[in-house]
Amino acid sequence: MIMQWSWKQNASCCIGALREGNERPELFARSWQGRLSALYWRVPIFLWAFTVISWSAVTFWGTTDKFLLYMTHWGLILILLESFFGIVVAAKKFSDFPDLGLSLPWYVKVYWVLYNVAIPVAFLITVFYWVILKSSVKKINYAPNPVLDVMLHGINSMVMLLELMLSAHPSRLVHVMQPLYFSLVYLLFTIIYYSAGGLDPWGNVFIYPVINWSKPQQTLVVAVLTGLFLALMHIVTVALATVRDLIARRCVSSSSGVYNDGFEP
Template sequence: MNTETNDSTEFRQKPDKLKHEFHRHKFRLHHHAYEDFHRSQWQTKPTSWAFLIYRWLLAIFFNVGVATCIYFYFLGGRWFIYLTNWGFMLCGITSTTGAICLSIYHKHPEGMVQRVCIIKCYWACYWTNLIIAYVIGIVYWGAIHFKKGEDDDRGDVSTVYNLWTHAMPSLLFTVDHMIVAQPSRILHFIYPFFFGLIYGIFTIIYYLLGGLDVRDRTYIYSMLNHAIPHQSLGTMALITLLIIACSTFHYGLYRLRVFIAGKLKKLQ
């Protein structure tokens, strides 16, 4: 049974006061109205066919991208060593899960809302995907894309797939973040942090086992060259700060979305 209360007795979707967002229980995946995860902020009826169609189009877009990217750039399995591709797979998983859950909600609303464990997993996955997409985009366009020659970490990937994997996730999921009705939490930065931590541990293990990148170098990314420990640790620290910054930014977008919805009388 849900025990968490909301500061507003008028609208269940009105967020808590900012000072309450830093309470310890906000690390948890708990919400007082789980139906918000299956609705658009802007729909007027309990279900929306337009929102459902949109969700499936988003899922198809990313899953086609993941499947074709693996087909063209499998690289003997080394497609799976790059953070970009971890994030791209997460886009496919998140969008597909959202579309399936919404489809079930359309047929059995009460039954879907009661599947709290699934909803919580989706919430963690959604927030992780949203933040990691931004981190990947910022790091790629800021530190990798314009590097040339032997120090180029990109490999030979077409412009289409560069945009598909490094630009479209952050762009489309930002739009999605402004469409959905689900809440956001600043302290949920821990979920993308754990995702990044798992990837960092993977790169260390890969290095220790003698793994090579597509150019037969002993590191996957030059900034994560574990032969230079202080450099790789510094990179990990900066990525952590970037995760916190992106989480704060997207929490701000959530508050903006709710504010606009309130002005347009779309809060429920």
């Protein structure tokens, strides 16, 4: 029985499935301080994401069909979807959640997966842009408007950090495969786009200078290092959630549902 349970747990980790514990659905609808509704920050995040996506689309430097070439825009859409499902969850009255035993409603699960992916991906986009692309030998101005530039590659991480630090539900280490699978989908997209002869808005054969499949060995090294860094961002996310909930245990009279077991097997 122990070997069977261990095999199922390892398989669950590899496929990126949610590991559910004792979370009640209402835990995903409030802040760690208590009964403060998550609507207070998820609605502003949704409006921010919608505004920035619209602004970025209107002022996009290329043709409309190339808007989704960039991980930055994928990350923004992730934030939009994450905050939308977060609003759906938070808008449900606590008494309206169905009694499903240890299982969570499907819309809570969708929100949780998007949450697990959107936060580390936002952190990755910010670091990748300012550390790698901005210091690249071949510099390309991906956001001509400096305010929009900061919104796309800086404020994105700040709003996701806000979501992380105010929420009450856990972030778990075993969910690391979820953001990694998302990044793998984007990587496969870049390969297919290159193989089909796709060009960026400036006529280059690459989307990003450091992800250039005409130089496969160099690009594979960058892809592997980026994947490792994304995994590190997930670990940072879990660590921040753990610190958040340790503080919550000291500040909230009832510790029920505020302890993050992200580092537990």
